[in-house]
Amino acid sequence: MKNDILLNILILSPLLSALFIFFINIFFVNTRQYIFTILALLGSGVSALLALYVSYYSYFYSKIFSSHFFTWLNVGEFSIELSFRADSLSSFMLLFVAPVSFLIHIYATGYMNKDKSYGRFFAYFNLFIFFMFILVLADNPIVMFIGWEGVGLTSYALVSFYFEDIKNTYAGNKAFILNRIGDFGFLSALMILFIEIGSGGFSFETIFVNLHQIDNQSVNLIAFLLFVGAMGKSAQIPLFVWLPDAMAGPTPVSALIHAATMVTAGVYMITRFAPLYNIAIDISLFISYIGALSALFAAIVASRQYDIKKILAYSTMSQLGFMFMALGVHAYSTALFHMFTHAFFKALLFMVAGAIIVSFSHKQDIRELRGIKYSAPLLFIMMGVGAITISAIPPFSAFFSKDAIMSSLYVSSHYELFAIAFVASLLTAYYMFRMLFVIFFTKSFQDGKQNAKSMIYPMLILTFLSLFSGFLNFPEIFLGDLNVSSWLNLADKKVLIEHSTEIILMFVNTVCIMAVIYFTYKRYAYTDKILQESEVSIVANKFYIDEIYDVVFVKPLQYLSIFINKTISYTMIDRSINIIAFSYAKAGRLFSYIENGNVRYYALYMAIGLMFGFVYLYVLLGTRL
């Protein structure tokens, strides 16, 4: 097979840099920080450049890069090659994953400055990027699964980064465990898929060629199980509870993993299996409903959170819900485009949050962060841009992507989905601007440290991208070309919508959102309303979902474990075996009474023996005696 050296370098450079950093960090104490910085930035920078190169060629020349390392596993009919392929979908993913990762790397060198585990952080960070590339570029589902689990593993390592406080490690554990529950579904789906059609080779191409051979029931089962994997990785209901807790990790981690890359892996995976989902229509509808539910739930909960990062975490979950809604009605390009724009503005928002946290002595509660507008004007502008973008106000990027989603939902004639999406987007504006107004639009004043340049510059770039990346997929009614969609060339369902309907939808959307922003302004800007909101409502406690899970799953499992140990293993089985042993000992003791040392009894026993002998002789010899 062709072996594109550039693709190889793209994949391997973060791995090599991670390994070098690991090695130096473990075996050489007291290395200078800049060595790690150089290695880390090299690793991610090289891949970012190559990713841009690859996407350029993929878009303009429709070139497909592929590369084959070696045969990974060959048993029976199960033959897995370690090969990678950058087709248009993968190149599109690379287009935003690699550069955003690089920008966050630069940001992180400023954020993690002078941290004593600086090297360890960047080793894991680069390892994460490596696995993400494997996930995105994989040519067959098993290699994708390797990347899938790999990002889960590194996410665990990064969330538990500040392990001196054991609660952070519990958050990491939660992330990994819930991810793995999703992986259980994913793996089962892959196994069933293999059994049905895997005998001719198991790469994506051959799978989709043979897809028609599977019966409908199995297709539905596979589609459902794959989505279970996506539920875990992309934090949808019911496997989402790890995402808010994962904010315990350093902010660059949240920016990269929980905004731009790992959580989008679920969306990517479903898109990759698009031919499958086009057949399994019921499951696709199910996906839309879960997405809708998650979007609404997360938006409601976010509107009552007080920690900056938690608000952003729920916001991510909500936006992912939007993406899944679009996927469910087979509007794949739309979902991916929203993922594209979301990566930029969400990463920007997280970075701003990180900058605020670092500048203002690690305060994360928005009630404590009031009045920083005049000491951090740049941050104010950037967060403002982020808020405006996410609320889908034209002509910024998310307007185009979110509007496209709404249109496809409207056209699919599942109006309930459209309604939920509409309410969720209104709530999005509400909680975002609530955060903005409470922190910046207030009469109080706080002073903070300056941010490092390494943090500012990436944020500026992302601001720019958030504002203007929408133009990459300019819709037709504005005489655009739908560049991204045509590039991706996915098996979208054709969306036929009247131009007039679309304009009306856009207009209604925008007006309602403006109204919500105005309402929020009135409520939170220059008031102290936020301080009066209680912390004990159901919503503020995220509907007690963690507590419910604890009671329904965690505690019974622990009781079961104790029950098994005490009752079954110890009492029933072990005791019965010990009883056998003790009864032997008891019987032995009983028999020992015969040997009482008294000669007369021994004589008796001899006499009894004699008697038996005589009887036997008598019987044997008959009555001839």
Place this chain on the structure above:
Amino acid sequence: MLKAYMILSVILFSIGIVGLISRRNIIVIYMSIELLLNSVNISLIAISADLADSSAQVMSLIIIAIAASEAALFMSLFVILFRNRSSLDANLFDILSSNK
């Protein structure tokens, strides 16, 4: 005729067994052992008379000789046992018992 001697022998043997088991005094136990030996002697002699074979009489003589040496052995045992416990009760000698 033989029958009567055999019955006598059997009766004496049973008396000897019972005495061996149920008496507590060691000297009486020894006497029962002697009774056992002698009952066997009687039966041997009776058989010899009946079958006109003298080998049984030879056996009988040997048994008498052995009984005599055994008596000497037992006497020494009595003396030693009495020295240890000041009593000749068989129940008292149970050091080899396994349940103390």
Place this chain on the structure above:
Amino acid sequence: MNILSLIIFLPIIVALFLFFIKENVKLVKIVYIIVTLAVLLLSLDLYINFNPDDSMQFIESHIWIAEYGINYHLGVDGVSLGIVMMNAIIMPLIAIGLYKQRDNGGYWINLLFVQGGVMGAVLSLDLMLFYLFWELMLLPIFFMLGLFGYARSNFIAMKFNLYTIFGSLMMLIAILYIAVVHKEQFGFYSFDLNELKKLSFSSMESLLVFGGFMLAFAIKIPIFPFHTWLSDTYRSAPTGIVIVMSALMAKLGVYAIWRFLFSLFNDTSHLLAPYFIGLGLFGLIYFGISAMSQNHLKRMFAFSSASHLSLIVVGFFIYDIYGLVGSSYLIVAHALSSAALFLMVGIMFERTRTYSIDELGGIARVAPKFALFFAFFALSIVGIPSTAGFVAELLIILGAFTYNIYIGFISAITILIAMLFMFKVISKVLYGELSAATANFKDLRFHELLALIPLALLILAMGIFPNFFIHKIKPTAKYCSTNLEGPCYVK
């Protein structure tokens, strides 16, 4: 001399000589390391020369006791090769890792006996010879448990021994019965595996004899419900013995199922396979949940071992190529991971003097190297990609799905089971606050690193390049799984 006999008897004979210089502990340790390294070199030679296309190789056969048909018959095939290599690799590493710890000559002499015994059991093709080595393995362990164990070691040693010997007794009865049946059908006694394949049993007979063998193996592995000796024995045993028991002896039980039961009682095995698959799956989940609430490190890892061994049993009884290759791979993968993990537990005990999870904490703060290796080995048991365990579990799950879709789902649960307890252990032991016991934890010394690094590298290599290792096992598995009626290997 045949390489197999050399591998088996070199440790045993050297151990006999070492008896005379038992007091000079330093010399004993050095001789131990030399001997085990020699065995390792010989085994590597074996591995390289092993031809993957032929099945049973390096055969050595002498008549031993002609009258009763007991032969000295040795041979190695793909599955036993894995165990031989594990034995050869792990034994020297125990000494290198625990070099400073055990200052008693008897400890190392006993370990040499165990190594020889395990080698012999895994290589013998004659039932009586196998039984001989099987029992030979047991005796040194009894002594080590009694002499060097912790906490009620006498009672535990007796219990473990009697329990295991009871199983072996049933196996002995079955073996003798087989020989007698052979005499009835062919006119002479024989214990040799090749000869015995020609036997035919009535279904009742074969069920009973199968049961006799299976009892011994079920106790050894252990399979639920014959597992109750496990927790206490692991807790009381000294580190070297725990490593040997978990990494080698348990696998021997599974291997013996493959070697004897599948070739002699093929039909009965297939008849009973669903029950054992069910029992294995139940054990997998049961032991995993059991491990959750354990507070003693060694007990928890004991249950973790039992859980994975149940999975290996499931893989074997599925009996298609995925299950067989997957289980053989898991044997090796799990042996490496659990040997490494128990070695680290031993290192940890030397410094903190406690096995209780509640009393440990914050080790990552003061000993980052230790934390890295510990986390790595713990995660390799969980089965993350790029470790050998992932590949093995993948194959076994695939085999389970081809067998039956419900069985497939239940066996896929295995990827969830290990993480239930493993993450709690990692968090409690490595992270958080330092405790009284761990306040002065010194990081890994050079010789400990020397022992752990090969294990880590091997696990990674087997996870990243699985095909390289699997192609030695494949043909045996393939031949056996496609040839279901007849004997399982070609002579």
